């Protein structure tokens with residue numbers, strides 16, 4: 008028996024009838040048509056399915072779609088504005104933080120959450136912050152570099168925008 | 177030729193914007209109207225007779241379109257699974273393999289039935305309703321027991337479990353080396369089975385056009401033309417009616433080269449049922465059914481003089497084939513022919529034995545035979561160094577093939593193209609601070625801390641492969657094709673038979689073309705992964721071949737375009753062809769560069785009126801490149817670890833890698849390949865292990881919860897550097913780098929660990945050196961040599 012679920016995905020309100028057992032990740036991919044969120048395992052180890060639910064990084068294979076009732080969900084497709092990439096996406100590009108790219112959306116979403124909690128993480132904090140995500144291609148070296156680079160650039164952008172800087176002190 | 181601008185440049189990958197924004201096109205992102213979903217019913221037993229299959233309930237379930245068993249595929253899928261025969265062994269048994277089991281299942285996960293339903297969940301539900309009566313048979317697990325005459329057989333109709341037995345070089349050939357030896361060291365070295373574990377599992381989507389009789393297969397694959405050849409053949413369809421498309425692929429590591437049972441069954445079902453069929457492998461199916469890598473026992477003996485001069489080696493490889501031969505299983509002989517590594521030997525005797533077991537087949541996984549060879553020779557050198565009390569680096573230097581000796585014919589008759597082993601080693605030592613490290617190690621030992629330093633001076637053969645050397649490449653000529661088309665307005669489309677699944681070919685190959693044709697990089701598009709485009713056949717990506725073979729085919733085809741353009745330019749400039757200079761993408765008459773014709777202008781003219789007498793229209797070319805030899809990258813890795821003997825845990829202190837892959841097209845991509853490759857080596861050394869219950873053949877590591885793929889937390893920083901020794905084998909001077917890291921790294925780590933625990937009298941540590949195993953080994957060694965713990969090895973200073 009299908010059930011109604013209403014939620015916001017990347018800023019757009021949606022209402023759908025879904026099977027109660029439908030996982031959020033399948034909802035996003037098959038119902039909402041957002042295939043940037045990937046599936047890499049069946050035991051919630053890999054993090055390829057990571058999205059933000061009400062601002063928190065969540066493995067979308069660990070949630071039923073109906074549990075996301077009234078939630079604000081953000082997926083990888085919601086980060087860029089037109090072809091203007093989010094600083095983390097840009098940093099992954101600049102630092103060769105991906106190879107096959109399959110794990111990448113999950114890492115970027117986990118990275119967005121990490122930087123929202125800790126805008127200036129050390130290497131070890133980045134490693135810890137990304138420990139729910141697996142990558143088989145990059146050996147993580149350039150992923151860590153990418154997150155660090157994004158943190159610096161996002162920090163600098165914020166700094167430049169503060170009234171103090173504008174006041175020219 | 178245009179001045180090189182892009183070759184060697186760090187160009188950011190053009191494939192990345194779509195991938196970082198969630199717009200990649202992986203197999204599960206594709207759907208066809210009216211598609212149905214397949215779920216396979218698999219044997220839960222490693223070995224069982226299939227007594228009866230009852231489909232009644234499954235067929236009656238909601239949403240089910242069809243349920244098939246082996247007999248339904250008779251007449252639909254012909255022939256057995258392909259296996260390449262690379263060699264003629266003394267003895268060989270190749271069990272027949274139909275993509276779906278009928279009488280007997282020979283490994284856990286072998287397909288026995290399949291359900292097609294309107295939704296994925298309906299197919300899964302109905303698959304649970306298929307009732308199969310099994311008669312469980314004894315399973316063959318242990319390789320040595322499998323060879324005993326009274327062992328159960330992996331298939332009941334087999335006389336024995338001997339897949340093959342081949343002596344490459346007989347033992348007598350090294351009699352004199354061993355006869356004159358002052359020291360002989362022996363070791364048994366284990367290579368555990370590994371699950372390749374690309375983050376994207378396999379998947380197939382197939383659509384058959386009943387009236388046009390055309391089949392289209394989308395899949396996650398490294399080798400679409402091979403799939404077209406094999407699957408089209410098995411379904412009795414001409415290649416011209418079969419199209420295989422492999423778009424973005426989420427990693428392969430060798431596990432997406434060969435055709436799998438599902439690759440035949442899904443297209444067959446699309447034809448049988450008249451609807452597109454989609455199947456996506458689950459992670460558990462992947463660990464259980466995707467071919468495994470490694471899976472060997474090596475018995476090795478090394479004969480040497482007391483001063484460290486290497487004399488001879490004798491080795492036997494026992495390879496766990498699994499229940500059937502892998503398509504490229506024979507390639508594992510490579511572990512023997514590369515066993516000599518970077519060193520001089522009077523002789524090497526080698527035998528390889530393939531053993532059938534009730535496990536999933538093994539096939540190439542990143543490095544395929546070469547990591548095993550490097551692991552065994554580099555391990556044995558350390559073992560010998562420990563035995564004769566010599567520094568392991570000094571021992572290596574004493575026996576290196578010298579830079580002046582290349583091209584060098586090694587013990588198995590292969591010609592090593594180029595190298596400078598001393599150079600990369602010296603660089604790695606200076607970066608790591610080797611002498612300091614040895615001092616620190618001695619200091620720390622005094623304080624009861626166990627630092628270990630491990631070296632791997634690895635070499636590799638790759639760039640498969642010359643048709644003349646088909647014996648070394650599993651019996652197949654692995655040349656490569658390319659087509660370069662220059663459109664009338666000067667934009668360029670390039671089609672390659674290789675396939676990129678993370679390697680960045682769309683970027684690096686465009687760098688080569690832009691330089692060769694002298695056109696802007698942005699004007700060049702690289703296309704691959706669709707058998708309906710480009711030359712008639714392609715050979716795919718594996719064996720670190722894409723650049724050295726595929727890149728060269730692209731280079732050749734580009735040069736052909738330049739040759740034709742030059743003739744046309746001469747005509748346009750009213751000069752003789754010999755007087756035309758091609759520079760920076762422009763043609764001019766010698767001495768008057770101001771009157772030049774750009775490639776774009778010539779291209780436009782090539783499609784218009786006024787061509788010279790006898791010249792055909794168009795500006796495009798096809799090339800097949802058959803390399804004159806394999807290419808041989810090399811390097812030196814140094815691992816520094818600390819082992820805590822109380823817990824068996826291993827902590828990285830440093831990892832330095834100096835690698836040489838000849839000329840580099842894009843250093844950023846090369847570094848990325850090395851990082852990933854090295855970490856897969858670490859991972860084998862420390863974490864990964866496909867474990868089966870030996871008695872029942874049940875897989876014990878069937879999920880990512882049990883099969884350990886490391887996270888960012890487990891991985892240390894890696895310091896990379898390089899030397900550049902261009903290969904004389906191809907015009908670009910390039911070698912391969914996709915597998916190098918994996919080939920080098922496992923043994924650097926294991927040598928470091930063994931070095932760390934050598935004070936306990938330990939001479940060899942097997943993989944994975946997980947804390948529990950290492951702790952146990954240390955504990956046992958301490959128990960045995962409690963009194964000699966301080967004198968049992970000491971620092972090799």
Ligand code: FES
Pocket residue numbers: 045046047048049050051052053054055056057066067068069
């Ligand atoms: S799909 Fe692997 S954690 Fe969700």
Ligand code: FES
Pocket residue numbers: 104105106107108109110111141142143144145375426427678
């Ligand atoms: S880039 Fe391939 S899995 Fe991370």
